[in-house]
Amino acid sequence: MTKALTVLPTQNLEPFKGVKKIALEEYFTSGHRTCQGCESALVMKLMAKAAGPRTVILGATGCMYVANTTYYSTSWVVPWMHTQLGAAGSAAVGTAAGLKALMRKNRIKQEPINVIAFCGDGGGADMGLSSISAALTYPEYNFLILMYDNESYANTDIQLSSMTPYGANTTFSPPGKARRILHKRWKKNVAGMLAAGHPECRYVATVDASYALEMMNRVRKALTIGGPTFIHSLDPCPKGWDYDPIQSHDLGELAVETGVWPLFEVEDGVLKFYGKSKSIAQGRKRKPVREYLLRQGRFAHFTDEDIEYFQKKIDQMWERWLIPGAVCIAMSDDIKKALAKSEVELATAN
Amino acid sequence: MTVATKPAAAADKEMLISGCAAIAQALRLADIDVVTAYPIRPYDTVMQAVAKLIANGELDAEYIVASSEHDQFEIVKHASAVGARVFCGSSGVGWMYAMEAIAVTPALRLPMVALVGNRALDDPGAFGCEHNDALCVRDLGWMLTWVDTAQEALDTALIAYRVAEDPRIFLPCAIGADGAFLTHSETIVKVPSKEKVDQFLPKYDRGDKLLHPDNPITIAPQVNEDWVMEIRKQNDEAMRRARGVIQEAFRDFHKIFGRQGGNPFVESYMADDAEVILFGQGTLSMPVKVGVRKLREQGHKVGFVRLRWLRPFPTPEVQEALGRAKAVGVVDRDYSFGSPNYGAVLYNEVRSALYDLPKRPHVISFICGLGGREVTLDSVVEMSEILLKVAKTGKVEQPNYWIGVRG
Numbered sequence: 001m002t003k004a005l006t007v008l009p010t011q012n013l014e015p016f017k018g019v020k021k022i023a024l025e026e027y028f029t030s031g032h033r034t035c036q037g038c039e040s041a042l043v044m045k046l047m048a049k050a051a052g053p054r055t056v057i058l059g060a061t062g063c064m065y066v067a068n069t070t071y072y073s074t075s076w077v078v079p080w081m082h083t084q085l086g087a088a089g090s091a092a093v094g095t096a097a098g099l100k101a102l103m104r105k106n107r108i109k110q111e112p113i114n115v116i117a118f119c120g121d122g123g124g125a126d127m128g129l130s131s132i133s134a135a136l137t138y139p140e141y142n143f144l145i146l147m148y149d150n151e152s153y154a155n156t157d158i159q160l161s162s163m164t165p166y167g168a169n170t171t172f173s174p175p176g177k178a179r180r181i182l183h184k185r186w187k188k189n190v191a192g193m194l195a196a197g198h199p200e201c202r203y204v205a206t207v208d209a210s211y212a213l214e215m216m217n218r219v220r221k222a223l224t225i226g227g228p229t230f231i232h233s234l235d236p237c238p239k240g241w242d243y244d245p246i247q248s249h250d251l252g253e254l255a256v257e258t259g260v261w262p263l264f265e266v267e268d269g270v271l272k273f274y275g276k277s278k279s280i281a282q283g284r285k286r287k288p289v290r291e292y293l294l295r296q297g298r299f300a301h302f303t304d305e306d307i308e309y310f311q312k313k314i315d316q317m318w319e320r321w322l323i324p325g326a327v328c329i330a331m332s333d334d335i336k337k338a339l340a341k342s343e344v345e346l347a348t349a350n
Numbered sequence: 351m352t353v354a355t356k357p358a359a360a361a362d363k364e365m366l367i368s369g370c371a372a373i374a375q376a377l378r379l380a381d382i383d384v385v386t387a388y389p390i391r392p393y394d395t396v397m398q399a400v401a402k403l404i405a406n407g408e409l410d411a412e413y414i415v416a417s418s419e420h421d422q423f424e425i426v427k428h429a430s431a432v433g434a435r436v437f438c439g440s441s442g443v444g445w446m447y448a449m450e451a452i453a454v455t456p457a458l459r460l461p462m463v464a465l466v467g468n469r470a471l472d473d474p475g476a477f478g479c480e481h482n483d484a485l486c487v488r489d490l491g492w493m494l495t496w497v498d499t500a501q502e503a504l505d506t507a508l509i510a511y512r513v514a515e516d517p518r519i520f521l522p523c524a525i526g527a528d529g530a531f532l533t534h535s536e537t538i539v540k541v542p543s544k545e546k547v548d549q550f551l552p553k554y555d556r557g558d559k560l561l562h563p564d565n566p567i568t569i570a571p572q573v574n575e576d577w578v579m580e581i582r583k584q585n586d587e588a589m590r591r592a593r594g595v596i597q598e599a600f601r602d603f604h605k606i607f608g609r610q611g612g613n614p615f616v617e618s619y620m621a622d623d624a625e626v627i628l629f630g631q632g633t634l635s636m637p638v639k640v641g642v643r644k645l646r647e648q649g650h651k652v653g654f655v656r657l658r659w660l661r662p663f664p665t666p667e668v669q670e671a672l673g674r675a676k677a678v679g680v681v682d683r684d685y686s687f688g689s690p691n692y693g694a695v696l697y698n699e700v701r702s703a704l705y706d707l708p709k710r711p712h713v714i715s716f717i718c719g720l721g722g723r724e725v726t727l728d729s730v731v732e733m734s735e736i737l738l739k740v741a742k743t744g745k746v747e748q749p750n751y752w753i754g755v756r757g
Contacts, residue, residue, distance in 0.1 A: 081570060
């Protein structure tokens with residue numbers, strides 16, 4: 001019997017050092033039917049480009065399945081397989097496990113093959129959260145799970161998900177005469193939750209395709225570090241967010257500049273902000289959320305009071321959370337004091 | 351004590367094991383690559399047995415403890431797509447929890463083999479045997495077989511891989527094993543050698559359907575009304591071909607192992623000259639065969655026919671086995687509320703299969719043994735007496751009976 005390999009090596013995907021160094025080859029190309037201005041399609045393109053040709057991609061049901069794989073005109077150059085709405089985590093585990101077993105038994109050539117499973121916010125944060133959480137606990141398999149979050153079930157007609165922002169107008173939460181705000185849930189903090197809850201997972205990041213190079217390099221990092229990894233991407237959606245498609249890129253930037261979407265990565269348990277979120281964390285002033293919200297038709301029914309509420313929640317995230325954007329709890333004052341005291345004692349003792 | 355008739359290297363090893371442990375032995379011999387476990391009684395003893403084999407170095411496979419049955423079936427589904435031989439299974443509501451993954455597997459043409467340790471669909475809470483769990487895939491493109499003994503479980507698991515992975519078929523196969531009666535009962539099982547199994551079972555080769563960077567295909571694209579009917583028709587054709595491939599596999603199995611020489615689809619017991627026949631599947635055969643013998647001693651021409659494959663349904667064999675009888679009683683360990691004549695699932699399958707015969711027997715539905723309740727000798731006698739009366743009078747007073755139920 002062959003000796004079990006515990007972890008297979010990964011591909012060594014060095015970060016692209018500048019836009020001009022990005023590979024020219026495309027692995028997600030023509031043939032898809034996404035909407036004009038679709039940022040999720042851009043995420044697919046950049047993700048595939050960052051991963052390269054020795055990659056297997058699994059896609060959960062959602063826009064990026066339905067729009068991208070019309071029979072006879074698939075947009076995928078790399079091997080691609082559909083998985084069920086709530087099964088991105090399981091698809092990644094199964095593919096990685098199958099490849100690993102066959103390589104160990106010398107049934108296929110031993111080589112590092114990237115495994116990427118993607119899902120939308122409905123597939124990832126709603127139905128498939130348990131599957132992703134489970135997947136991140138198998139340290140012996142190498143794969144990336146990427147959640148493209150366009151903040152609604154956009155493929156099925158813009159129904160709200162647990163990732164839809166407070167108050168947004170969706171087909172399941174239309175503003176009406178009696179109730180202006182039907183959707184009162186606050187968006188889940190998925191990347192933070194997964195990073196905090198899976199200590200063996202070596203890499204979790206948030207990304208934004210408006211910052212393409214940073215985004216691609218996070219994908220390369222996630223595929224290189226080894227073990228299961230997770231990336232959460234915020235994708236402006238012209239249809240669901242109700243804006244002119246030309247504004248997708250600007251809205252992606254505004255999400256970061258207003259502090260609504262913090263960019264961070266957690267590598268081996270250490271969190272770092274990057275891009276403009278880093279300067280925000282270091283004290284740079286955030287743009288008012290009003291600038292972000294009022295460019296989207298889904299918030300057109302918002303009153304000043306609603307915008308203030310939204311701003312207050314974002315302020316709280318940056319000012320009160322233990323780690324802004326990542327860990328939504330704070331320490332009580334007595335614990336803070338006790339910890340500070342023990343740090344002083346430790347320093348003195350040393 | 352057994353006498354070796356073949357060279358020692360190829361001799362079967364006798365083991366006292368349960369039905370689940372017998373299947374685990376088959377998985378070792380089939381050298382499976384990926385297996386996923388999740389606990390639910392009674393199927394899960396197979397996963398306990400597999401875990402031991404892996405821990406002891408007798409089987410080299412990825413053993414993944416999943417977080418739900420849905421995850422369990424999705425994981426092996428994807429492992430199968432990259433060319434791994436996989437095993438999975440569940441029972442009762444666990445099987446139902448995985449139903450989305452189970453339902454899509456046949457259209458993906460993935461030869462997954464799964465064990466259904468048949469269990470009632472609680473609520474109300476019940477661990478006992480009922481067949482409604484596995485029967486939920488009856489129409490979906492899974493091959494579906496029911497086994498009667500631990501030996502048959504081992505043999506059938508090997509046959510299941512051979513048939514499912516045949517490129518002419520590429521369909522998943524579920525093995526129904528009655529919860530407790532078969533999953534947990536220990537008997538002597540002949541466990542063949544790896545050499546013999548290697549002669550019988552080739553490696554799983556997905557050919558041009560393999561998901562790998564060297565073969566960059568897109569699997570399960572959006573086809574909608576443009577192609578769905580053609581794809582369903584391909585599934586139908588594969589299921590039709592399965593009949594011949596199953597026969598071929600049984601012939602080869604018999605040649606190599608010296609067992610399973612009988613009819614692959616139905617087992618007939620004292621049925622050739624029977625006026626009335628009880629018909630059913632799984633471990634039901636034990637009490638029914640004993641009952642048949644007793645009734646024969648009293649001069650009643652009673653027989654028993656056991657169905658071995660529900661999908662593909664062996665219409666000619668069932669017609670042949672039952673066509674000469676005056677009355678057939680289909681004993682269902684399942685229910686189908688509101689169905690024609692309020693009969694259960696097998697009853698309606700059999701009645702449909704017999705319909706085209708120029709002269710066909712009366713068919714009565716017996717629902718019994720639900721929730722793991724024992725099918726007793728008294729029940730067998732009761733059912734036979736009903737059939738004998740129908741045979742004698744030629745009249746069906748009542749098409750459906752619940753047997754062994756209080757109140």
